Amino acid sequence: MITITNLTARIFVILTGYFLAVSAAVSSLGFINALFINPSMGGNNILGLLGIALISVFYSYVTWPYTILPALLIVVPGELFSRRDKLFYILAAITMNLFLYAAYSDAGNQGGSIIAILAKILFSGFIGGLTYWMIAGRWTNIPSQRE
Numbered sequence: 001m002i003t004i005t006n007l008t009a010r011i012f013v014i015l016t017g018y019f020l021a022v023s024a025a026v027s028s029l030g031f032i033n034a035l036f037i038n039p040s041m042g043g044n045n046i047l048g049l050l051g052i053a054l055i056s057v058f059y060s061y062v063t064w065p066y067t068i069l070p071a072l073l074i075v076v077p078g079e080l081f082s083r084r085d086k087l088f089y090i091l092a093a094i095t096m097n098l099f100l101y102a103a104y105s106d107a108g109n110q111g112g113s114i115i116a117i118l119a120k121i122l123f124s125g126f127i128g129g130l131t132y133w134m135i136a137g138r139w140t141n142i143p144s145q146r147e
Helices: 004-037 046-080 086-104 114-137
Strands: none
Touching: 004 046, 004 086, 004 114, 046 086, 086 114
């Protein structure tokens, strides 16, 4: 039986997982850009990486409002159908990244090749989905239908 306390705790865990997943996905993009795509940004020293990490965390605060509705389209069915496997959340986050890129990007003005852009989208979706699964997706106090 679901009580108000269990539901409140679950909503808190879901929101925490969502915010940390967005932060991890955005931070992974910052580190990819620093280490592999533009090493002149300071990818060779620790202060440069620390600066990129701080900028990524700030940028993730800007990103949260744009991703809340697509994330709800992932989380609500995942909770209703008691999905606890990491593949579901990873593939859903990658799909969400592809849709957000198509909706908000100006594809004509993107620097770099489409392969590099898709690699960043796939990697950040993988990191975001895995982070959400580790925090909120793999456990619940609501029993699964498969158990």
